[in-house]
Amino acid sequence: MDQKAFDSNVLIDQEEVLRPKMVTVEIAGKKYEVPEGITVIKALWYSGQEVIHGVGCLGGYCGACATYYRTKDDPKVRTCLACSTAVEDGMSFSMMAPFPARKATYQMAELKDPKQDLFNLYPEAPMCRNCNACTEACPQGIDVRDGVWKAVFGDFKSVSEMFMDCVMCGLCTPVCIADIAPNLVALYASRAQGAHFMEKPKRLQERIGEIEQGHYTKEWDRILGMNDQELKDVCAAIK
Amino acid sequence: MQLLALQELVHKTRDTRRAQTLPKFPANERDTLIKKYHPDHRESAYRPIKFGPNAGDMTVRELAALLEGESPVPADLDLTPAYTVDVLVVGGGGAGCAAALHAHAHGAKVMLATKLRLGDSNTVMAQGGIQIAITNEDSPVQHFLDTLKGGHMKNDHLLLKTMVEEGPSIAKWLLDLGVLFDRDADGNLHVKKGGGSSKPRLLTCSDYTGLEIMRVLKDEVLNQKIQLLEFSAAVELLSDEQGRCSGAVLQDLDNKRFLPVAAKTVILATGGIGRLHIQGFPTSNHFGATGDALPMSYRLGAKLLQIDTFQYHPTGAVYPEQLVGALVTEGIRSEGGHLVNAKGERFVNELDTRDVVSSSIIRECEEGRGVRTATGRLGVWLDTPLLDVESGPGTLEKHFPAMVRQYKRYGLDITKDPVLIYPTLHYQNGGVQIDVHGESGVPNLFVAGEASGGLHGRNRLMGNSLLDLMVYGKRAGTATATRAQSMSHGRLTLDHLRRFRDEARKHGASLETHSPMLFPDYVRKEA
Numbered sequence: 196m197d198q199k200a201f202d203s204n205v206l207i208d209q210e211e212v213l214r215p216k217m218v219t220v221e222i223a224g225k226k227y228e229v230p231e232g233i234t235v236i237k238a239l240w241y242s243g244q245e246v247i248h249g250v251g252c253l254g255g256y257c258g259a260c261a262t263y264y265r266t267k268d269d270p271k272v273r274t275c276l277a278c279s280t281a282v283e284d285g286m287s288f289s290m291m292a293p294f295p296a297r298k299a300t301y302q303m304a305e306l307k308d309p310k311q312d313l314f315n316l317y318p319e320a321p322m323c324r325n326c327n328a329c330t331e332a333c334p335q336g337i338d339v340r341d342g343v344w345k346a347v348f349g350d351f352k353s354v355s356e357m358f359m360d361c362v363m364c365g366l367c368t369p370v371c372i373a374d375i376a377p378n379l380v381a382l383y384a385s386r387a388q389g390a391h392f393m394e395k396p397k398r399l400q401e402r403i404g405e406i407e408q409g410h411y412t413k414e415w416d417r418i419l420g421m422n423d424q425e426l427k428d429v430c431a432a433i434k
Numbered sequence: 435m436q437l438l439a440l441q442e443l444v445h446k447t448r449d450t451r452r453a454q455t456l457p458k459f460p461a462n463e464r465d466t467l468i469k470k471y472h473p474d475h476r477e478s479a480y481r482p483i484k485f486g487p488n489a490g491d492m493t494v495r496e497l498a499a500l501l502e503g504e505s506p507v508p509a510d511l512d513l514t515p516a517y518t519v520d521v522l523v524v525g526g527g528g529a530g531c532a533a534a535l536h537a538h539a540h541g542a543k544v545m546l547a548t549k550l551r552l553g554d555s556n557t558v559m560a561q562g563g564i565q566i567a568i569t570n571e572d573s574p575v576q577h578f579l580d581t582l583k584g585g586h587m588k589n590d591h592l593l594l595k596t597m598v599e600e601g602p603s604i605a606k607w608l609l610d611l612g613v614l615f616d617r618d619a620d621g622n623l624h625v626k627k628g629g630g631s632s633k634p635r636l637l638t639c640s641d642y643t644g645l646e647i648m649r650v651l652k653d654e655v656l657n658q659k660i661q662l663l664e665f666s667a668a669v670e671l672l673s674d675e676q677g678r679c680s681g682a683v684l685q686d687l688d689n690k691r692f693l694p695v696a697a698k699t700v701i702l703a704t705g706g707i708g709r710l711h712i713q714g715f716p717t718s719n720h721f722g723a724t725g726d727a728l729p730m731s732y733r734l735g736a737k738l739l740q741i742d743t744f745q746y747h748p749t750g751a752v753y754p755e756q757l758v759g760a761l762v763t764e765g766i767r768s769e770g771g772h773l774v775n776a777k778g779e780r781f782v783n784e785l786d787t788r789d790v791v792s793s794s795i796i797r798e799c800e801e802g803r804g805v806r807t808a809t810g811r812l813g814v815w816l817d818t819p820l821l822d823v824e825s826g827p828g829t830l831e832k833h834f835p836a837m838v839r840q841y842k843r844y845g846l847d848i849t850k851d852p853v854l855i856y857p858t859l860h861y862q863n864g865g866v867q868i869d870v871h872g873e874s875g876v877p878n879l880f881v882a883g884e885a886s887g888g889l890h891g892r893n894r895l896m897g898n899s900l901l902d903l904m905v906y907g908k909r910a911g912t913a914t915a916t917r918a919q920s921m922s923h924g925r926l927t928l929d930h931l932r933r934f935r936d937e938a939r940k941h942g943a944s945l946e947t948h949s950p951m952l953f954p955d956y957v958r959k960e961a
Contacts, residue, residue, distance in 0.1 A: 232755065232756065233755075233756070234756050237956075240956040240957050240958060241958050242958070243957060243958055243959070244957065245957050247550070247665065247687055247953065248665065250550070250721045251550055251551065251554035251558075251720060251721060252554065252555070252556070252558055252559050252720040252721070253720060253721050254559050254718070254720070254760050254761070254840075255836075255839075255840060255843075256558045256559045256642075256644070256645050256836070257551075257553060257554050257555075257558045257559075257648075257720070259550070259551060259554055279756070279840070279843050280843070281756055281844065298653075298656055300656065300657045300659065301657055302657065303610075303611060303612055303654075303657070304610060335839075336839075355614055359614070359639065359640060359642055359646065359835075360642065360835060360836070360839070361649070362645065363553075363649060363652075382649060382653055385612065385614065386611065386612030386650055386653065387612065388612070388614065389609065389611075389612035389613055389614045389650075390609075390610060390611060390612035393609070393614070393617070393621075394617075394621035395609070395621075396568075396609070396617070396621055396622045396623045397621070397622060398568055398569065398570070398622045398623070399568050399602055399605055399606060399609075399622070399623055400606070402567070402568045402602045403602045403603055403606060406574065406599055406602060406603075411573060411574055411575055411599075414573070414575045415575060415595065418575060418578070418579070419591060419595070423587070426582070426587065427587055429579060430579055430582055430583035430587065431461055431583075433579060433580065433583055433632050434632060
């Protein structure tokens with residue numbers, strides 16, 4: 196960030212915490228005064244609401260706190276994770292209710308042709324009508340629409356890379372006019388990529404063999420046969 | 435000095451610092467440092483536990499109150515089971531999912547109950563990786579010794595040996611499920627070096643290792659159609675006439691009803707205690723990290739181990755205010771990030787163990803070499819731009835996308851400017867004493883993951899928690915499923931609770947604290 200932006204950040208921070216500036220937000224239709232700059236989830240707590248559905252890791256990883264919001268005078272309803280979005284004056288928001296998306300079930304190891312099986316498990320996947328609403332809804336900035344097409348065309352490798360950031364919040368699902376659950380399609384494709392299309396790491400297999408064949412037994416006997424002081428000396432010598 | 439000027443000093447001193455090599459603390463100096471500055475040694479924060487299996491042992495006041503706390507379950511609760519299963523798994527994080535999957539795979543009828551959603555846990559946030567010794571230069575024995583050294587020689591040898599030896603087969607299990615670990619050009623698993631480890635052995639999925647593992651395990655629990663109860667918290671265990679565990683009482687958090695579950699065995703995989711905010715520390719933990727297994731198993735008579743020692747992760751965010759307590763992954767130090775005080779100096783080998791690094795950060799701040807933010811918080815710098823300087827532009831963005839994103843949300847660019855950090859409450863080193871199958875001192879009560887104790891000694895090494903979850907989740911799941919084949923359900927009673935309440939009354943314990951806590955109370959009461 197540039198210096199000017201940083202300066203203003205420091206100043207804002209000082210104002211906020213020493214003498215918190217209050218802003219008005221609207222939560223599910225009701226207005227509340229809350230300190231500016233706190234996260235959406237903290238604004239809910241501040242306004243006296245107990246939240247259990249919709250709180251998870253509080254760190255932006257678990258996707259529990261999918262939220263719709265709108266800023267002052269802007270008609271556009273946006274999406275965010277409530278644990279990692281700061282409130283501002285005039286903001287209105289509601290947490291997303293759980294959405295009953297259909298998850299296909301599968302035995303990953305038994306799939307014979309995972310790229311073809313996609314069409315049996317998620318027959319709606321190729322019905323994407325390119326509206327791009329899923330991409331706009333993603334709080335992680337993933338090109339979701341492109342990911343769905345890549346999955347359909349069998350490019351599971353790209354899907355797995357694009358969706359590594361996916362927190363499974365599901366915000367892409369209710370907006371889909373073709374009833375696709377893009378995050379679930381991507382999860383299937385990513386898992387299939389890992390389970391079926393990646394090389395088996397040779398070194399790992401060798402190590403498993405070494406352990407099974409008792410390759411380390413002698414060394415274990417030596418180490419576990421030591422008294423506390425001897426063991427301490429061995430550990431102290433580790434660089 | 436202004437924050438900005440202090441930050442400028444980090445940029446100015448970068449080249450000088452790059453030329454420096456800082457030695458790790460020698461053993462005796464290390465102990466002195468920890469005794470003086472580590473929060474585990476702040477005596478006023480501790481008190482003895484009044485009664486029960488650990489009577490007289492010292493622990494932090496917040497936890498002692500919960501252990502002596504009152505159960506929410508009335509003595510005359512109707513215990514007609516709402517569900518009858520072989521194995522009841524409590525907790526929907528890494529350990530719980532691993533336990534449920536392995537018990538299911540071994541033919542048991544499994545129920546997984548969690549007070550939040552499946553996967554809402556600390557596991558999902560793990561950024562650093564999973565330690566597994568797979569390279570030619572490394573071995574399970576070396577992994578054992580590094581962990582023992584990191585744990586101050588207080589680790590349970592058998593638990594630890596079992597964990598490190600089963601590591602490689604766990605990696606294979608995860609790969610077969612489709613977990614995408616980072617690879618080298620030759621197809622082998624890529625390894626990184628973690629703090630306190632003598633060899634590179636961290637397997638990673640960029641800085642989303644926990645998220646990737648959790649996504650896959652969650653999906654697999656659903657694929658296997660394991661019976662799942664979300665927003666259903668375990669609040670009490672059940673015992674038979676011999677004091678063995680025979681089930682649990684769940685509470686449906688939506689309608690507050692109690693649901694007794696008859697289970698041949700129970701596996702508690704409820705995670706750690708960060709949300710108790712011990713000693714007022716902020717925490718990196720998820721919303722439900724309130725240590726529920728500890729009071730529940732304690733009331734049933736299980737012995738706890740090393741509950742006087744906690745891990746304060748060296749690098750919790752201090753600025754901006756919205757991120758306070760959130761973790762800045764250790765991976766950044768693994769890849770060469772420096773810790774820098776207000777004078778622009780390094781003060782510790784960044785790859786020393788977490789307790790040493792945390793203690794030295796607290797020392798810098800207490801001795802006046804910390805940086806004070808506008809909100810009055812103290813911290814030191816973590817020189818993040820250094821990674822791009824050392825390994826080329828784009829390194830941070832490529833290796834730590836989650837970190838870059840976390841700060842970007844608040845308008846901060848960690849590829850350009852260093853971040854302020856201070857230790858954050860991260861991990862419960864001890865927990866319920868278990869054997870090598872995850873069984874506690876109470877027959878048929880198993881504990882897996884962070885809720886259990888003994889394996890990590892008095893300080894856990896980075897990357898050992900994910901491995902612990904997978905290995906002991908698997909072992910508990912396998913052992914309970916096997917046992918279920920040759921036993922019948924026990925009687926369902928609350929006899930242990932009656933005994934516990936008698937004891938509590940005798941010792942004048944406060945009946946005001948209820949446990950398990952389930953959630954921290956952050957709701958503002960009065961406008």
